[in-house]
Amino acid sequence: DIQMTQSPSTLSASVGDRVTITCRASQSISSWLAWYQQKPGKAPKFLIYKASSLESGAPSRFSGSGSGTEFTLTISSLQPDDFATYYCQQYSRFPLTFGGGTKVEI
Amino acid sequence: EVQLVESGGGLVQPGGSLRLSCAASGFTFSTHSMSWVRQAPGKGLEWVANIKQDGSEKFYVDSVKGRFTISRDNAKNSLYLQMNSLRAEDTAVYYCARVPGGYDFNFDYWGQGALVTVSS
Numbered sequence: 001d002i003q004m005t006q007s008p009s010t011l012s013a014s015v016g017d018r019v020t021i022t023c024r025a026s027q028s029i030s031s032w033l034a035w036y037q038q039k040p041g042k043a044p045k046f047l048i049y050k051a052s053s054l055e056s057g058a059p060s061r062f063s064g065s066g067s068g069t070e071f072t073l074t075i076s077s078l079q080p081d082d083f084a085t086y087y088c089q090q091y092s093r094f095p096l097t098f099g100g101g102t103k104v105e106i
Numbered sequence: 107e108v109q110l111v112e113s114g115g116g117l118v119q120p121g122g123s124l125r126l127s128c129a130a131s132g133f134t135f136s137t138h139s140m141s142w143v144r145q146a147p148g149k150g151l152e153w154v155a156n157i158k159q160d161g162s163e164k165f166y167v168d169s170v171k172g173r174f175t176i177s178r179d180n181a182k183n184s185l186y187l188q189m190n191s192l193r194a195e196d197t198a199v200y201y202c203a204r205v206p207g208g209y210d211f212n213f214d215y216w217g218q219g220a221l222v223t224v225s226s
Binding site: 036049050055087089091096097099 | 141
């Protein structure tokens with residue numbers, strides 16, 4: 001199985017900060033990576049696919065990069081609505097696997 | 107508007123069974139692969155199972171193989187998860203999720219989730 005490791009697990013930031021979250025795969029997944037945002041008690045929300053393509057409706061302050069085994073999610077200017085937990089997910093092969101999550105808090 | 111609505115969650119004893127349903131609307135259900143993803147209390151996301159558009163291909167995470175069965179009824183726009191031999195570690199919120207298309211197995215729409223609690 002492909003293991004996905006996110007860092008950090010928790011990130012403290014302020015409104016307006018530039019925030020970067022890292023996701024590493026245990027083997028190459030090309031660009032088959034997605035990012036989601038989840039708020040407490042809510043379903044995850046789809047943000048990015050194919051490592052760097054922004055889902056329609058997702059704010060343009062979110063961006064993704066990387067390929068192979070190392071990926072990043074960047075929020076260019078953190079907004080109050082962005083305080084949440086973020087997950088990466090590989091879909092290179094089954095079983096599909098998620099990273100452990102990164103909680104972005106104030 | 108795409109909607110996914112899960113039902114069938116509840117409290118069940120270890121070793122028991124439960125069937126989750128997911129009613130889909132707002133899109134052509136038969137043209138999308140569908141998955142179940144779960145989240146244990148306070149934990150991260152775990153993919154559980156996926157079914158191809160026509161039901162001909164199914165995939166499962168190892169921890170549920172032989173116990174859970176994913177199925178669908180395209181005429182009823184519905185997705186199901188039959189869960190047998192339930193264990194305490196199956197306690198989670200179960201989400202149904204839509205695969206946007208082709209072989210890109212990410213998830214663009216999610217239901218609100220159904221809570222399954224396995225406890226005596």
